[in-house]
Every structure is written in structure tokens, then in C-alpha cells.
Amino acid sequence: MIVLTEGNFKNRVEAIVSQIPRGRVMSYGQIAILCGNPRASRIVGGIAHFGNSELPWHRVVNKSGGLASGFPGGKQSHKRALEDEGIVVTSGYQVDMSKLLWRPQ
DNA sequence: CGAGTGACCGCAA
DNA sequence: ATTGCGGCCACTC
Numbered sequence: 001m002i003v004l005t006e007g008n009f010k011n012r013v014e015a016i017v018s019q020i021p022r023g024r025v026m027s028y029g030q031i032a033i034l035c036g037n038p039r040a041s042r043i044v045g046g047i048a049h050f051g052n053s054e055l056p057w058h059r060v061v062n063k064s065g066g067l068a069s070g071f072p073g074g075k076q077s078h079k080r081a082l083e084d085e086g087i088v089v090t091s092g093y094q095v096d097m098s099k100l101l102w103r104p105q
Numbered sequence: 106c107g108a109g110t111g112a113c114c115g116c117a118a
Numbered sequence: 119a120t121t122g123c124g125g126c127c128a129c130t131c
Contacts, residue, residue, distance in 0.1 A: 009128060028113055032127090038114090043128045045112040050129065060112080068112035078112090 009035055010047045016104070018052075020059045023086045024102030025095055027063045034104060045070070058082055065097040 012035045020026050028048075032040040048057045049070060058081035061067055067089070071078040079089045089095055 029115095032113085037127065039126045040128065041113040042111055042126075043113090046110075046127095046129055048112050057112080062113065063115095070112040 009037070009040065009043060010051060012036075013044050013047045014052050014055055017048075017055045017057060017060060019104075020056055020102055022056075022059075023100070025059050025061050025065075025082070025087060025097065025100045026102050027061060027065075027097070029063050030101075031060065059085070059087075059102075061095060061097075063097075065094045065100075067093040067095075 013031055016031050016034050017026075028044040029038070029041040031044050032038055035044075037043070044060070045068070048060060048068070051057075057068075058071065058078050067075045067078040067082070069075065075093045079093055082089050082095060087095055087100055
């Protein structure tokens with residue numbers, strides 16, 4: 001349940017990311033849309049870097065299902081984090097969005 | 106307060 | 119199908 005409207009965009013993004021279930025992934029654009037700004041996808045990325053490091057940012061990928069470039073440790077770390085959650089990552093650092101993309105209820 | 110930046114997305118050639 | 123470019127908003131310094 002995502003009902004956190006504390007004015008701050010950053011807060012909403014962090015809230016949504018923290019609600020992503022294990023074994024599921026989400027795209028920056030999707031999160032931006034859920035926050036109310038379909039064009040704030042870049043902001044999500046910015047918040048990901050300066051936001052709460054306690055949140056599962058590794059479950060956040062781009063629309064193509066590709067892993068983020070600025071992830072701490074590189075894509076390699078990102079890929080490993082996803083695999084640790086049971087998510088299958090291809091050698092091209094891509095995940096099956098068709099099945100792993102989490103859809104908020 | 107102002108300017109720069111960004112882990113993106115969508116469309117056009 | 120692949121590559122290149124622009125845009126948009128919020129956050130940080």
C-alpha cells in the first residue's frame with residue numbers, strides 16, 4: 001500500500017522503492033509515474049544516489065531492464081545483488097522485466 | 106538564491 | 119533494428 005504523500009518527491013520515491021518486494025524489480029520511469037511525474041525518471045536516479053542507502057536500489061532498473069551504471073561497485077555488484085534476491089540476470093546485465101517487473105496494487 | 110547535474114525516457118533519422 | 123538527440127523535474131553544492 002503506497003499512501004505516502006508527504007509533499008517531498010524524494011520521500012515518495014524512497015517509499016515506493018522500499019516497498020518493492022524481494023525478487024521483483026521496477027523501472028525508474030515507472031516509479032516516477034507512481035510519484036505523479038512521468039517525466040521525473042531522472043530525478044529518481046538522482047535520489048537513488050543521494051537518497052537512503054538502506055533502500056533496495058538494486059531492485060530498480062531502467063525501462064529496458066538493464067542495470068544502472070552508477071551503482072556502487074558497478075553493474076557487477078548490481079547484478080550480484082539481484083541474483084542474491086533470486087532474480088535472473090543475463091550476461092548482458094539485463095533482467096526479464098516481463099516477469100520480474102513489480103506492479104503495485 | 107542561482108546554476109549545474111543526473112543510476113532516464115521517448116521519439117526521430 | 120540500431121544510434122543519436124533533446125527534454126524535463128527535483129536534488130545538491
